[in-house]
Amino acid sequence: MMGMSRIVKTMTGIAFPLAMIYGLYIIAHGHLTPGGGFQGGAVVASACAMILVAYGSVWTIGKVKEKQLSILESLGAIGFIGLAFFGLLFGAKIFFDNFLVNQNTLPMFNEIGKGVMNINTAGLLPFMNFAVGLKVIAGLFAIVLVMAYATRKGGITE
């Protein structure tokens, strides 16, 4: 796959930032509006797959290696489990304890949501959303990228 026509590439360049902003908004506002790490990560990975379709897998794998995506996905997984384990150090000493809410561990995030614009609420949930979002973005894009590159013209048999 050597990419599609110039028209498709131009339109992808216009649509890619919008899809990116939308997906990152869904991840960042996961504790306020519908959505979260999984859903927003799927949107961002779809935007990256659009780049992959428009520009071709050979061009894309020159920009992003699958090893980098694997490292990002592992970072997301380790961050998620690490945030879960932090509950054992603070607060009620249970797994998946939301130790930032209703306690004075970190007073900036010690707030109850008052509306959809208060993004510094919900304690640990935004960080977990970011970790899961990073994991889903890197994971889904790694799947699509590796499959597209392996099934390129002359990729399997020759």
Added chain:
Amino acid sequence: MTARDVVAIAFFALIAIFLIFAALMTHPFGELDDDYTPDMDDYIIQNARNETGADNTVTSVVFDYRGFDTLGEATVLFTAVAGVILIFRRLKK
């Protein structure tokens, strides 16, 4: 008709009968059981906002009350990615 076909037809009939009875015995939509007590639902709906601080109650359930379940989901995704990369890396060259 070979023995293989007979076994296949028998399994198909068994699973079909099981699925039909399962469909007939499903719970009617929107009706409650006699011994249903909505303790868990009411507790989460009333206390989720004060306990987790999140306006989105679904997120507070997914990442806080049922965080262990989300860990399992993330593990499923991780396993899928690892399997796909493992298989397709051999096809690269």
